[in-house]
Structures are given as structure tokens and as C-alpha cells.
Amino acid sequence: MNLPHDFRRTIIDLFNDRGREWLDNLPTIIADCERRWNLTALPPFDLTYNYVAPAVRADGTEVVLKLGVPDGALTDEMTALRLWDGHGIVQLLDCDPDRGIMLLERLTPGRPLITIEDDEEATRIFASVARQLWRPAPAVHNFDTPGSWAEGMKRLRKRFDGGTGPLQKNLVETAESLYAELLDSQSEPALIHGDLHHWNILSAGREPWLALDPKGIVGEPCYEVGAWLRNPVGAFFARPDLPRVFDRRVAILAEELGFDRQRIVGWGVAQAVLSAWWSIEDHGEGWEESMQCAEILSELLR
Ligand SMILES: Nc1ncnc2c1ncn2[C@@H]1O[C@H](COP(=O)(O)OP(=O)(O)O)[C@@H](O)[C@H]1O
């Protein structure tokens, strides 16, 4: 199967031998899905962490296949999608957690929010999608939480023998104290997306914009702003007016969602540093923009 090199690399970096085996099996998995759901799979979208491809069912319905190495994260995505049942997010039509396969509603036109150039407009759209998503956390659940994710900060210290490696020491320290403070003072926990950014919100038909690709975590809704603030990685971070852009984002999020400004900034800084660590942990590189985000946002801390 002719898969992009970067995609293979990512899967092998993350899953080692299990990833290699999954990559070898992928043609069989796709053929099984085609038989099971009576569909024809089309060439995939741009691939990052999972094999995601449009497909057409025998009756002409357009759907999407999402296939990944079976693991807890993918299972949480399925469980969360089932709870959302299409409200504010793509509908899960069927799935098999043990095989790491999902059949999803196809969002059309499916233009990602990254194509909205006006950052203020995009931020307002983010806020409207986020608001639709949050719902009370299930009484019993196995979802990750902001606290379980924050354990990453301890792995960071361990990896660098108590230091901070290539990451700016003062920002890591700030993130650590923010985590201590914010985790302890969370509002009522909700089921939240956990990775709501510019490529995970698409233009759709039944709503103007819908989310997809949730982590599915249980935490206070304000936590959700973190993934928005540190994205989009890429050219955006070369903008000369970034401090002003971040200041406007924080103001819009406070206005649209009713969160305290300092909490928005605090989660933004803390999660940007954690995300920088995840880049090191998963890929050994690619942490610079998250740290740039942490630095600019930290200027807004009182
Ligand atoms: N249901 C869908 N409808 C339309 N496009 C989709 C759908 N699901 C995924 N895509 C496209 O595929 C891309 C990757 O899917 P995503 O679920 O984000 O996978 P990953 O977990 O690898 O990030 C999305 O950014 C989007 O462009």
C-alpha cells in the first residue's frame, strides 16, 4: 500500500512493532470494512495519526472510514462520540473498538476552520462549536482528565533529570504552578473535546460547523480553550502581531464563553508547555511553536 512516509513514521514512532504490524494489515482492514458495511473506500484524506478516508455505501451515502491502531485513546474517541450522538460533532454510525475502526457521517463541504483567515471570526466559530459540545460528565467513566494529562509534566522532569531540557525553565515552572492552582479549582466537570483546533472543526450541512476527532476527556469546560490557543502551528506563528492576536483571542473567549480571562490565559500557558513536552515525547522535536505560544500568553498573566 502506498502510504505517505511521514504517516508511516508517525505510526511507528508511536506504536513500534504494533504499528508496523497494523500498517502491514491495513489493506486487509480496509477490505474487511468494505465488506462489513457494504461500501467502497476512496483515497484517504491527508494522514496524520489515523487512516481516514471517504467512502461510498452501496446506496450512494457518503461516509468516512477512520482506522487506527486499537488503543485506549481510539476507544475513548468512540465512547465520547457515542455519548455526543451527533450534537455539535460528527455522528458515529458504527464502530469496533477491538479492531480500531469507525464508520462516520461524512461532513460536507468539510472545509476545515483553518481556511477562515480572520482569526477573530474563527475564534468565535470555535466558541460556538465548543459551547454546543459540553455536556455533564457521565457519573461513571474511564475518560482521561486534565489531571491525568498533567502527569506529563512529571515525565518531562524525569526525562531531563529534574531539569527542563530544551524547554525554557521559567515557563515550565510557571506551567507547573498553574497546573497546581487550576486543577484544584476546576468548575463542575463536563465531557469536553480535548483537542478542539483549526483542523478538527469542519464546515458541514446540518450545522454550519461541526467538530470531529475528539479525545473525549472529563474536565471543566474552560480547559477546552488550550488546544485552540496554541494552534494553528505553522505560518501563523510567524505573524508579527501575535501578542495582539492572542490578546484578542482571550477577550473573545471570555466574552463568548463567560470564562475568567486569567483562567483562559492560565490554561493556555499550562497546556502549551505540556503540548511542547508531548512533541518531544512523541517525536523528539517540534516543540518550538508551543513554547512561543506559552511565552506570549504568559505576558498576559497577572
Ligand atoms: N467525517 C468526516 N467528514 C469529512 N472529512 C473528515 C471526516 N473525518 C475526517 N475528515 C478529514 O480527515 C482529516 C483527519 O481526520 P481526523 O479524524 O482529524 O484524524 P486524526 O485523528 O488522524 O487527526 C480531518 O482533518 C478532515 O479533513
Ligand SMILES: [Mg+2]
Ligand atoms: Mg485531527
